[in-house]
Amino acid sequence: MTRMRHSNFLGNLDWMTVCLWFILCVIGWFNIRAAVYDPAHPGLFSLETNYGKQSLYIFTAIIIGFAILIIDQRFFISTTPFFYILVILLLVAVLVIGRNVGGNQAWIPLGSFRLQPSEFGKLATCLLLAYYLNTQTNKTPNLNTLMVGCCIILLPVFLVMLQPDTGSALAFFSLIFVFYREGYVSNSVLIFIALAILLFVLALLIPNQWLLVAGITLLCAAAAYFMRRKRKYILRIIFLYLASAVYILCVDFAYENILQPHQRNRIDIILGKMDDPRGQGYNLNQSKIAIGSGKLFGKGYLQGTQTKYNFVPEQSTDFIFCTIGEEWGFMGSVVLILLYLVLLMRIVHIAERQRTVFARIYAYGVASILFFHFFINIGMTIGIVPVIGIPLPFISYGGSSLWSFTILLFLLLRFDSARKGLSN
C-alpha cells in the first residue's frame, strides 16, 4: 500500500494548485524585477539584486515543495506539536537575539539570510489547530474546545505582538474561518463581527459618539416595534442595542488609548479623516498614484515610472501590487485577483474533499491565511484597509514569506494527494 501511494503520489497531486502556485511565483519574480529595475544593470540572476535572490528563493521553494511531497504525510502530522513548540521557541528567541528591521524585532540572522519566525508561526499554528481539533471530533463543538483552540492561536499572537508586528499578528485571527466552518462559531457571531467592524468605522467617522448612539437607539426601537410580537427577537434586539452602545463608547477610548499613534494615523487616512500625502499618507498616496496611473492596460513591463523610481516605498515587498497595477493596468490586476480567487476556491474545494478532519481543518486554515494576506495586502495598496505591513503570498519579495507560504500550501497538497489512503 505504501508503495502504491509512493508510486503515484504525483498522479494524485492537485496539479491545478501547483500551477497556480507556480504562476504566482513567476509573476512575483517578474514584478520584483520591475520594482527594482535599473537599466544600467539589466543582469537577470545576479544575487546582488532582489530579483536575483528571489529566483534563488523560488528554486529553493520548489525543492522544499518537492521534499514535502515525497515525505510521508504522517510524519508531519505526528511532529506537529513539536514543530509548534519549536516555532514558539523561535518567536521567543527572536525577541532576544533578533535583529531589528524597521522597528520590528522580527528577524533571526542566519548567515547572509534572515529568518522571520512569525511567517512560520502561522504555519505551525494552523497545523496545531488542525491537530487539536482533529482530536475533538467525537464531541459536538463546545466552548472548551474553542477556548483551547483560541489559546493555540493567541500564544504566537502574543509573542508576535511583542516584536511588535501587528500585521502578522492580525493574520492569525483569520483562522476564525476554521472555527466557523467546524461549527465552533455560529452565524450570528460572524454577523456580530461584521457589525463590530461596521460600528468601529462609524464610531470613528462620526465625531460625536452620542449621535451614533442616538441613531442606533432609533434603529433598534424601530426594529423592536416591527418585531413586537416575537419576544425572542425583542430580547436579542435589546441585548444587541446595549452591546453596541457600550461598544461605541469603548471604541473611542480604545482608539485613543490602545492604538499606537501611527496606527491611528493609518486608520484616519483610510477613513479620509486625515489628509497628509507627504507625511503619514505618503505610502498610500504614492501607491494609489502608481496603481491609478496604470489605467486599463498599464504602462507595460518595466515601463512603470512610479515604482521604478522609488516613489512607492517597500515596493518589492509589501507594496508589490503597485508594480502590477502600474505596469499591467486594470486588466493585469484583475487577472491576478482572479488567480488568487481561483486558488482560494480550489483550496476550499480541496478542503471539502478531504476524508480526515485534520486535513480539512488544515486546508481551511491555509485558505484563511492566504485570504487574509491577499485581502489586507491588496486592500492597503488601494486604500480600502489601513496600511498593515504583511506580504502578498508568493509574490512579495522575501525568502521567509515565500517558503512559509509554500510549505503551507504543499503540506496541504501532500495531505490531499494521500487522501485516498487515509481515513479516520
Add this chain to the structure above:
Amino acid sequence: MGNSFFERKYVILGIFITIAIVIVARLFYLQIIDDSYLLSANNNVVRKIAVYPARGIILDRNGKILVQNEPVYDILVTPREVKDLDTALLCQLLDMDRNDFQERMDKARAHSPYRSSPFEKMVSTETYARFQEHQYKFKGFYVQNRTVRSYPDSLAAHFLGYIQEVNDRDIERSNGFYRPGDYIGASGVERSYEELLRGHRGVKNLMVDALNRPKGVFMDGKYDTLAVSGEGLVSSLDKDLQLLAERLMKNKMGSVVAIEPSTGEILTFVSSPAYDPNLMVGKERGNNYMELLHDPTKPLFIRPIQASYPPGSVFKVVSALIAQQAGVITPHTIFNCPGGYRYGGGRAIMRCTHVDGPTDLVKSIQRSCNTYYGHVYAKMIDSRGMSGPKAYDLWREGLTKFGLGAPLGIDLPGEKGGFLPSASYHTKNYGNEKWGSSFTISLSIGQGQLGITPLQMANLMAIVANRGFYYRPHLIKGIGEKQIVKEEFTEKIWAGVDEKHYEPVIEGMSRAVSSGTAAGSKIKDIEMCGKTGTVQNPHGENHAVFFAFAPRVNPKIAIAVFVENAGYGGVWAAPIASMLVEKYINDTISLPKYIQDRIYNADLLPKTLSKPPSQETKVSTTASTRSDHKHTLSPDHTPNLLVHHSQIRRQYD
C-alpha cells in the same frame, strides 16, 4: 464525523468572492474612472526642463551688430554631492567670503539637497576659466551656460532698450508663456519686438526618481520640443552715424533724430544723456539700474519720443505751408517787418531779432522773421470768415496732418504725442469763445502752448524733404530672414499740403543754411535746407533747435537736433546736424576743427543737476513748476500754463 456544517463552505466562498469583487471595483475606480492619478504620476516623475532659445540679435542697417548674445556661466550646486570641499579655494576663485558661501549653501540646501540650485549667477568668462581649472576639486558643483545680451559698442541704449526678469504681472498677462526667472524686453526695441526676439522655448521632459535625481529622458523624448531662436532684426540705424551723434551729444541734454525721408527709417536716435546698455546686464544690473533711475539727468528718459518742447522758429516752416494750403498767403505775399509784430491794438509787441522791412515768404524763412508769422497767424485765425476758435481748430487740423499732437506710431514703447491743445482748451482758459490770434500769438513762432517731440520734428523735416508725405518713422526695417517690413511702415501718409507749396519754403531753408541763421553750418558740395530755432526757456538758457534735410534734390536724410539749455540754435544745434548730415552723405566732416572741438568739449548739462539728487528735488515736482511765467512775447495770461520743456526740467527747478 464533524462534517455537519458542510454548507458553511458557501458562506466562506461567498466572503472570498465578495472581497474579490470589492477589490476589483475599487481598482476599477482607481484605474479607469479617476484620471487624477495618472496626472499625479506624471507630476511625480516628469520634470519639464526649459530649453532657452537664443534671443534674436539686432543689426544696424549695414549689417553691423548692435546687440548680440554673450555666454555667461551660472555655477550650480547639488548640496548632497558636495564632498571634501576646499571652501577657501572656492571662495577665492569666486571672490566671496566664508559667510557668503555658507549663506548660499544653506539656501541651496533649503531648496533641495538632491536638486541643483544656483550658487553664483552670471559668472564672467574669465572667472569661469579660473573656476574650470579647479572644478575637479569641487564635487557637486556644476556649470550651466546661458547667454546674456551684450552691446559691443555700448550704443543706442534708448533705442535698443533692455531686458529684465519677468515680474508677476508679466507672467499673468502672458497666459503662462513666461515663468519666473525668464527675461522679457522691458523697453525699447527689446520690448516692442519681444514676441519676435524671444523665440520659442523648448521643453525637455526629464524623468526623476523620488529623490529628484535625474533618471533619463521621458518617453525617448517624444514630447520634447526644440528651442526656436528668436528672429533677428535689422534696424534702420546707421551705427557709425549713431556713434558720431552720441559723441556729439555727450555732456548735453537733448535729442538727435535723423530719418531717411524716402522710407521713414530712423538713421540716428539719440537721447542724451545716454547710458551704456551693458550696465543693464549682469550681476550689477540692479545697482546700475537704481543709479540710473535716481540720476538727476534722467538718463532713462527717452527724450526723442517722450520729451516735448515748443519747437520755436522751426515751426515757421509748418506755419508757412499750412497758410499757403489754406490760401491765406502766397509765396509773393509780403509783410513789412519793422522789427516786431504789434498786436492787441498795438499795445503788445512780438519782437524780431532784425529789422528787414518788406519780407516775402522765402526771406521770412531764411531770416526767421517773427513779424511775418505774426501776420500769417493773425490771418489764419482772424480773417477766414469764421470765429476764432473755429479757425484755430482748422489750423490745428492742418498741424495734426503733419503728425503733430499725437504719437506717430514709432515701434518703440512709451511714445508721447506732444501737446497741441484744441480750441475748446483755450476757450476754457479764456472763459469765452471771443478770442483770436492775439491771445495765442506765440504759437505763430512755435512758442507757448505747444509741445512737439524731437521725433515729430524730424518727421516734419522728412515731410518737407518729401514735399508732402511721410512714412511712419520706424526703427526696424527688416524682421527675420525674409526681412519683412511691418505693413504700417510702408503706408505713404499725406500731410495735407500740396507739393507746389513746398518749394518757396525749401528755398528759404536752403538760404537759411547758405546765408541765413545757420550760415556757419553749411556743407561744401551738399545743399542742405534747414531752419534754426531758439526756444525761449523761462528756466534758464534757451534750447537750441535745428532741423534740416539734405540734399535738396533727392533728400537722403532729414534731421532734428534739440539741445536743451544751449542757447542759439544756429550756434549749437546746427553744427551738430551739419556734421551728421555730411558724415552720412559724404562720410567726412568738413566743418572747421575748432567748431567740432567746441561741440565735442562743451558741457551743457545744467550745473544744478551735476549734484546728486538731494531731498528737496524729490519733493518739488508740481507746486513750483506751476508758477506763472512772465513771457515777454506771449500775452497768454494762463495761470497754469503747461510747461513746455522736457519734464526733467520741471522736476529740478
